[in-house]
Amino acid sequence: xxxxxxxxPAEGASPHGGAxxxxxxxxxxxxxRGLLTSPGTLTYIGPEVGLKTKIRRIRYNEHSxxxxxxxxxxxxRPEPEGQNLITWLNVDGIHEIxxxxxxxxxxxxxxxxxxxxxxxxxxxxLELYDTGHLFLTLKMLHVDSESPISISAEHVSFVLGKNYxxxxxxxxxxxxxxxxxxxxxxxxxxxxxxxxDYLLFALMDVVVDNYFIVLEKLGDALDAxxxxxxxxxxxxxxxxxxALKRELxxxxxxxxxxxxxxxxxxxEDNMRISKDVIPYYRDLYDHIMQVLDTIDSYRELxxxxxxxxxxxxxxRMNQVMKxxxxxxxxxxxxxxxxxxxxxxxxxxxxxxxxxxxxYVWGLMVAVTVGMIFYFKSKKWM
Numbered sequence: 318x319x320x321x322x323x324x325x326p327a328e329g330a331s332p333h334g335g336a337x338x339x340x341x342x343x344x345x346x347x348x349x350r351g352l353l354t355s356p357g358t359l360t361y362i363g364p365e366v367g368l369k370t371k372i373r374r375i376r377y378n379e380h381s382x383x384x385x386x387x388x389x390x391x392x393x394r395p396e397p398e399g400q401n402l403i404t405w406l407n408v409d410g411i412h413e414i415x416x417x418x419x420x421x422x423x424x425x426x427x428x429x430x431x432x433x434x435x436x437x438x439x440x441x442x443l444e445l446y447d448t449g450h451l452f453l454t455l456k457m458l459h460v461d462s463e464s465p466i467s468i469s470a471e472h473v474s475f476v477l478g479k480n481y482x483x484x485x486x487x488x489x490x491x492x493x494x495x496x497x498x499x500x501x502x503x504x505x506x507x508x509x510x511x512x513x514d515y516l517l518f519a520l521m522d523v524v525v526d527n528y529f530i531v532l533e534k535l536g537d538a539l540d541a542x543x544x545x546x547x548x549x550x551x552x553x554x555x556x557x558x559x560a561l562k563r564e565l566x567x568x569x570x571x572x573x574x575x576x577x578x579x580x581x582x583x584x585e586d587n588m589r590i591s592k593d594v595i596p597y598y599r600d601l602y603d604h605i606m607q608v609l610d611t612i613d614s615y616r617e618l619x620x621x622x623x624x625x626x627x628x629x630x631x632x633r634m635n636q637v638m639k640x641x642x643x644x645x646x647x648x649x650x651x652x653x654x655x656x657x658x659x660x661x662x663x664x665x666x667x668x669x670x671x672x673x674x675x676y677v678w679g680l681m682v683a684v685t686v687g688m689i690f691y692f693k694s695k696k697w698m
Contacts, residue, residue: 356429361412363437363472366488370410373492376402377501379510384502390416394423395481403513404481405501410488411435411472417485424483426450426476434485437472441574443581451477451517451589453578456571457486457493457524458531465557466538468531468564470571473524475517477589482513484520493527494520514590518597521579525601528572528608532615535565539615539622546622549629558626562619569612576605643698650684 372387378401387393387406396404411417411434421431430452433439441455457471471493476483486493497519500508508519538561545553579602581587583595590598658667658677667673692698 356432359414359418359428359431359435361414361435363412363435363487366410366412368410368488370408370413370416370488372409373407373498375405375407375498375501377405377509378402379504382502382504382509384498390419390423393420395478400480402480403516405513405516406481406483407492407494407498408483408485409492411437411474411485412488420483424450424476424478424481430476434474437487439472441571441578443578445589449479449589453477453517453521455521455524455575455578458528458568458571460531460534463534463538465560466534466564468535468567470567475520477513477517480513482516482520494523497523511594512591514594515597518594518601522597522601522604525575525604525608528568529604531568532608532611535561535568535615536611539618543618543622546626546629549633553626555623555626558619558623562616562623565612565616565619569609569616572605572608572612576602576609579605639697643692646692647685647688650688651681654681654684 372393373384374387374392375382375384376396377383381402385392393406396402406420408417408420414435417431417435420426421428425448427446427448427450430444430446430450433442433444433452433454439454442453444452446452452474454472454474457473459469459471461467461469471487473487473493474485484494492498497508497516500519507515542553542558542561579598582590583598583602654677658665667676670676689698
């Protein structure tokens with residue numbers, strides 16, 4: 318839908334996005350931060366998007382489920398008090414500022430909260446507001462290419478209210494929360510029997526599970542690099558190894574704040590998460606720690622592989638220098654002998670010897686064989 322001019326979705330747009338370039342980005346152009354603006358001023362910061370924002374509203378409880386594409390912003394208003402329904406508003410596209418502002422007015426969201434929603438550069442964070450809202454923003458990681466591997470981060474935000482959850486994501490190729498929608502529709506598991514705090518957990522769990530998929534791709538790239546290092550492949554590029562380390566550092570920087578965020582959610586004094594749901598967040602915390610431990614081990618392995626690769630190159634160079642040194646040492650006395658008998662003096666005793674030429678050859682062969690045996694006895698060859 319278009320929150321500024323029209324209430325209808327863009328024609329030709331797929332349910333989860335349109336034509337995409339450069340790993341899910343619509344354009345290489347980038348909207349930068351507007352400096353010297355007052356706090357709470359909404360300015361979209363991120364890649365320029367040519368498609369319109371799409372909003373899906375899902376209302377459910379244990380016995381009913383209704384899913385619909387929003388065609389008018391009035392349909393996004395909160396449900397009246399007293400209805401035993403949980404509302405999930407999934408906003409796909411955060412680049413239309415008027416639309417985000419209207420949603421903020423409907424749900425009484427703080428302007429600073431909305432400012433973080435539309436800033437794709439903002440680091441992951443958790444905020445608890447006096448209005449009762451719990452706000453989280455984190456990063457969904459995607460593998461753009463596998464050779465060489467490249468990772469991009471998608472900005473995702475959540476707002477947990479009394480009987481609703483708002484999710485905001487960048488307009489990319491597909492909706493990352495499709496699996497949660499399918500579970501809700503099929504009434505599988507505990508999702509429809511619990512409150513909005515469990516829905517928030519389910520959405521965050523999708524993001525964390527995707528981290529394992531990204532780590533699997535990184536692990537495959539690391540295994541291939543390790544195999545090349547062990548085999549001593551000369552074509553192995555340090556540039557690719559450092560690129561892999563850079564992607565691991567990017568992943569760690571995006572995931573690390575999530576550890577403290579979930580730890581804050583599972584505190585006993587947190588009234589926004591029910592006690593029955595807290596164990597699920599503890600399990601989510603364990604998964605995050607597992608992801609971080611894996612990333613740290615991968616980073617250490619990459620550093621070790623770089624050292625091994627550099628040592629292999631150094632050893633190979635040493636072998637070349639050793640071979641050249643041996644050749645130089647063998648030919649040095651031969652050069653001396655030839656140089657002596659190549660002098661143009663008239664009176665040299667050996668010049669009149671009838672077999673002098675053969676004597677010199679014998680001397681040079683003897684010197685060469687003797688030096689080779691000496692080097693072998695010292696285990697230099």
